[in-house]
Amino acid sequence: MTPENKKQKRILHEPDFELVAKIVLVLTLIGIVVSTGLIFSPPIGGEEYAELGLLTYNEASETYEADNYPKNTIYNQTLGYSNNITLYVYVSNHYKEVKFFEIRLKIGLQSVIINEDTYGTNTTTYFYTEHWLERILDSGKKWGPSEETKFEFNFTSEILTKLGTSSKGYKIIFELWEWSNQQNDFSYTGIHVYLTSFMVIMVT
DSSP: OOOHHHHHHHHSSSSSSHHHHHHOOOOOOHHHHHHHHHHHHHOSSSSSOOOEEEEEEETTTEEEESOOOOOOEETTTTEEEEEEEEEEEEEOOOSSSOOOEEEEEEEEEEEOSSSSSOOOOOEEEEEEEEOOEEEEEEOOOOOSSSSSEEEEEEEHHHHHHHHOOTTEEEEEEEEEEETTTTTTTEEEEEEEEEEEEEEEEEEE
């Protein structure tokens, strides 16, 4: 075999790196789609569950959307409160029975830990109790988003006195609680949503 033929044979066996890159990219995109689908899909196998969502209202399109969330508010130190913050929630009951739900709004520092097992306590968060909402919800029913599930609130001097000012921001937390006949009180479902790194801009 001549050196020229050897060169041609070697070239034929070299991988097409452009093709490999395209295949890797396609597989990566498929992985992203599957992961996202699993994150947002309801439990599989007929499992019963509740759903809590946080939305904003787009006045131009007159629709509720999971987008354009507020990132900050202006706090007037002379007046002792900030501009209003407006958010909407919805709750869906996918249990096979009636549920008595309560939505709790809490404010915490950016560092506060909120997860399926840990909720905001009176020492780690500010309880915005005047904005807590309760509703008995039939099986298969959805509550909100609507004016009824609208949360319009602000940062006050009381909140900042309790939590302190933070350069890293705050968490605006919504937790879903349900009535427990055994405890004769509401119990934490582990379901929650929150805005993170929410900034309070001080002005005089």
